[in-house]
Amino acid sequence: MAHRDDSVETIQQEMTAFARRARASAARMHPELSLVSYTLLAHLDDQHGCRATDLAAHYLLDKSTVSRQIAALEKLGFVERRIDPDDQRVQVLHPTEKGAQVLADVTARRRLAFHDRLADWNEDDLDRFATYLERYNAAQERQD
Amino acid sequence: MAHRDDSVETIQQEMTAFARRARASAARMHPELSLVSYTLLAHLDDQHGCRATDLAAHYLLDKSTVSRQIAALEKLGFVERRIDPDDQRVQVLHPTEKGAQVLADVTARRRLAFHDRLADWNEDDLDRFATYLERYNAAQERQD
DNA sequence: AAATCACGTTGTACTATACAACTAGCTCTA
DNA sequence: TAGAGCTAGTTGTATAGTACAACGTGATTT
Numbered sequence: 519m520a521h522r523d524d525s526v527e528t529i530q531q532e533m534t535a536f537a538r539r540a541r542a543s544a545a546r547m548h549p550e551l552s553l554v555s556y557t558l559l560a561h562l563d564d565q566h567g568c569r570a571t572d573l574a575a576h577y578l579l580d581k582s583t584v585s586r587q588i589a590a591l592e593k594l595g596f597v598e599r600r601i602d603p604d605d606q607r608v609q610v611l612h613p614t615e616k617g618a619q620v621l622a623d624v625t626a627r628r629r630l631a632f633h634d635r636l637a638d639w640n641e642d643d644l645d646r647f648a649t650y651l652e653r654y655n656a657a658q659e660r661q662d
Numbered sequence: 663m664a665h666r667d668d669s670v671e672t673i674q675q676e677m678t679a680f681a682r683r684a685r686a687s688a689a690r691m692h693p694e695l696s697l698v699s700y701t702l703l704a705h706l707d708d709q710h711g712c713r714a715t716d717l718a719a720h721y722l723l724d725k726s727t728v729s730r731q732i733a734a735l736e737k738l739g740f741v742e743r744r745i746d747p748d749d750q751r752v753q754v755l756h757p758t759e760k761g762a763q764v765l766a767d768v769t770a771r772r773r774l775a776f777h778d779r780l781a782d783w784n785e786d787d788l789d790r791f792a793t794y795l796e797r798y799n800a801a802q803e804r805q806d
Numbered sequence: 807a808a809a810t811c812a813c814g815t816t817g818t819a820c821t822a823t824a825c826a827a828c829t830a831g832c833t834c835t836a
Numbered sequence: 837t838a839g840a841g842c843t844a845g846t847t848g849t850a851t852a853g854t855a856c857a858a859c860g861t862g863a864t865t866t
Contacts, residue, residue, distance in 0.1 A: 521785060521789070522785050522788060524792075525785070525788035525789050525791070525792040526773065526776050526777055526780055526788065526792075527773070528792035528795065528796060529776065529780065529788070529791060529792050529795060530772060530773065530776045532792070532795035532796055532798075532799050533680065533684070533795065534684070534697070534701065535701075535799055536677065536680070536681065536795070536798075536799055536802070537680065537681045537684030537685070537697065538684075538697065538698070538701060538721060539722065539802065540677070540678070540681030540684075541681065541823095541853095542722060542823090543802070552852075552853085553678070553681065553682065554682070554852095554853070554854095557678065557682055569813080569814095570813075570814065571812080571813060571814080577682065578683070578686060579853095579854080579855095580854070580855050580856075581813075581814065581815090582814085582815075582816080582854085582855070582856080582857095583853070583854055583855070584814090585813095585814060585815060585816085586815090586816095586853085586854090587853085589815090590852095605812090605813085605862080605863070606861085606862055606863085607812065607813045607814070607861070607862050607863070608812090608813065608814090608862095609813085609814075628674060629670070629671070629674065632670050632673065632674045633670055635798070635801045635802055636670055636673065636798075636801070639797075641665060641666050641669070643794065644666060644669035644670065644673070645665070645669050646790060646794070647669070647673060647791075647794040647798070648668075648669040648670075648672035648673050648676070650787065650790070650791040650794065651672065651673060651676035651677065651680070652672060652676055653783075654676075654680075654779070654780075654791070655676050655679055655680055657779045657780070658680070658683065658687070658779055685822095685854095686854090696821080696822085698821095698822070698823095713844075713845095714844075714845065715843080715844060715845080723822095723823080723824095724823070724824050724825075725844075725845065725846090726823085726824070726825080726826095726845085726846075726847080727822070727823055727824070728845090729844095729845060729846060729847085730821095730822085730823090730846090730847095731822085732845095733846090734821095749831080749832070749843090749844085750830080750831055750832085751830070751831050751832070751843065751844045751845070752831095752843095752844065752845090753844080753845075
């Protein structure tokens with residue numbers, strides 16, 4: 519059990535260390551889009567539009583937080599709102615042309631940074647690491 | 663190269679997802695000690711005391727941020743300052759008895775949560791995952 | 807039709823953070 | 837050895853992200 523404990527301890531520490539750095543690192547890498555806005559915009563793009571409520575549920579954020587984030591993205595011209603004709607309360611959010619462009623830029627820069635960081639990994643290790651992370655996050659989602 | 667790209671993409675997404683959740687999750691798990699205070703206090707405990715400047719350098723935080731975090735921890739009675747007799751500018755920071763106790767509590771709760779989350783992993787997978795994370799974080803540190 | 811529910815906004819407050827200006831103590835050099 | 841410059845830490849100020857509560861408005865249920 520000792521070895522198992524050590525591994526868990528390491529995973530805990532490393533995941534924590536990573537989390538601590540991620541925001542700051544994102545801010546340095548692309549000041550125009552914070553980690554949160556990036557994530558939200560990416561989700562909109564990925565889903566081909568969705569509601570603020572969906573974003574809140576998916577990312578465990580308060581609806582007021584999402585509301586303000588979206589307001590900021592709209593002000594920057596990265597997101598547009600389309601009122602759902604079937605339910606006047608609902609705004610379906612979409613990336614604008616400009617938003618999609620910025621998102622693509624940032625994604626490319628992030629991808630490059632990740633590729634750099636993982637350049638000397640062989641394919642098997644990358645594959646296993648990716649699988650472990652998915653498994654880990656899925657477990658966390660269930661637990662939270 | 664396609665497979666390699668897929669793995670990198672997954673790693674990127676999953677690391678990002680993790681980072682997004684970590685703070686909120688930490689706050690829910692132990693409201694008395696934020697992710698940052700926890701990390702700082704743990705470092706003090708681990709290092710058997712260190713300076714504010716060391717904490718700032720190690721965690722890439724501004725010294726003012728560390729100063730305020732430490733002030734808060736001191737106010738809670740979790741940290742004490744000992745002036746270095748050889749250099750009157752320097753305060754060596756140490757966890758108090760109470761701070762060490764709270765830290766141990768939180769660490770135990772965190773460890774339990776991590777163990778739960780990783781309960782159905784076999785030892786080899788845990789070991790490899792831990793190794794990958796260390797390797798990844800080391801690469802990130804060099805890149806930042 | 808009234809009560810209730812869902813979606814989103816706004817007011818307020820708090821935390822984490824950075825940067826700049828500052829004080830006090832140390833060190834090096836002319 | 838006196839002053840210049842460096843280092844450790846604090847404080848003022850500003851910003852971002854977040855939550856919670858109160859609210860308005862539109863939809864649904866009874």
